[in-house]
Amino acid sequence: MDKLNEYIQSHPHDELHPSEIANILKDLDDKSFQEAVKSIPKDLVADVALELPDRYFDDVVESFTPEELAESVAELESDDQKEFIEELEELDEHIAQEVFKKLDKEDQEDIKQLRQYDDDEAGAYMQVEVYTAKLDQKVRDVIEEFAKLRRTGELENVNYLFVVDDQNRLKYGVGLDSLLTFDFDKTIGENIAQDEEAYKPIVAYDHEPIEDVVKRFQEYDLSSIPVVNEQGVLLGRITSDDIYDIISEQATDQMYHLAGVSDEAEEDDDLIKAGKARAIWLGINLLTAIAASLVIGLFESTLQSYVALAVLMPIVASMGGNAGTQSLTVVVRQLALGEIAKHDAFRTIKKEVLLSLANGMLFAIIIGIIASIWFDKGMLGVVIALAMIINLLSAGFFGSVIPLVLKKFGIDPAIGSTVILTTVTDIVGFFAFLGLATIILL
DSSP states (O other): OHHHHHHHHHSOGGGOOHHHHHHHHHTSOHHHHHHHHTTSOGGGHHHHHHHSOGGGHHHHHTTSOHHHHHHHHTTSOHHHHHHHHHHHHHHOHHHHHHHHHHSOHHHHHHHHHHHTSOTTBGGGGOBSOOOEEETTSBHHHHHHHHHHHHHTTSOOSOOEEEEEOTTOBEEEEEEHHHHTTSOTTSBHHHHHTTSGGGGOOOOEETTSBHHHHHHHHHHHTOSEEEEEOTTOBEEEEEEHHHHHHHHHHHHHHHHHHHTTOOHHHHTSSOHHHHHHHHHHHHHHHHHHHHHHHHHHHTTHHHHHHOHHHHHHHHHHHHHHHHHHHHHHHHHHHHHHTTOSOGGGHHHHHHHHHHHHHHHHHHHHHHHHHHHHHHHTOHHHHHHHHHHHHHHHHHHHHHHHHHHHHHHHTTOOTTTTHHHHHHHHHHHHHHHHHHHHHHHHHO
């Protein structure tokens, strides 16, 4: 708590950053946290609550009245206002309604506008606050107006001027660095006329998937993008900070899905909810493990004849599982980044198969020699070497094919891929090793 007070007192109010306050709060124990929350400047409460992990949200908002929360929400950009109200609804719908009613009509309309979009649509992530100019406005007047709005704090993070017509249809986009090179005594239109193509804006449509907008940001290295409707009317903008959050969320989702857990459940403090989410995939994994055990059961007599097989068997399965996970992780990530085109699947599969085959041959030689010396039986080394090659080859193939097939059917490639892959590599590994042992050694 002392650290938070020290930070607040040592910085002018306009230099206080919500993320810094959030970082300080996260380092406190429960008792100190509750006391420190009350020290947060009232107008920064909502911003700090959004900066903190979800599990802290209720601890923050419960320390303030609806009036205080509404005062703080009013200071947020429209997209953050919408996010705050939605999170507050999950906590307490009655309080969320109270806070919403205390906002001014303009803020209420902005929130309603943004909430009409689905979570996967670009419109759900835009800010409706935009700085626009008309073609017939003089550059000098535009800059003076912008400076005034910036000084009064009505506009933040603005580095792009949207030029619209009388119907608010977006015509051009001018970076502020370019605006400063214009002839200040001429109109925006007169300056743009010298090279109209250079000022044609890259846009996002309000109902298009946000994933497509993320890719556009990455492809064109954008800091913001205007959002328009089908008629070209400017509705708002999406800024890079929102895109970074989306990318982070997507990466987190993939990590959780690959591990067979739910991102929503893991971020919740409810142990029962998280336990259920994990138990589902563990249950599926149990069934697949039983399937692999049934394969082992088919070769019971072989195992009884050669106890050494039981010692070496886990090596084949483990190597196959790890090799498959490598291919799976690479392909899932490349799919998420849009680095694999629809016609490019064969190249991806071929690469992963060749890599796995090369590693399979390398480690087949190593484990073959070790097994031969360890158990003083040369043919046992041949068996495990051949099984290693077969399993790593199948691991590379299925590790790349499984996510591509799931993507083809519109399923998140990360969901369930690991369980499917582990089943395949276990079954193929055990069947190849024990089957070859039956043929060669008996």
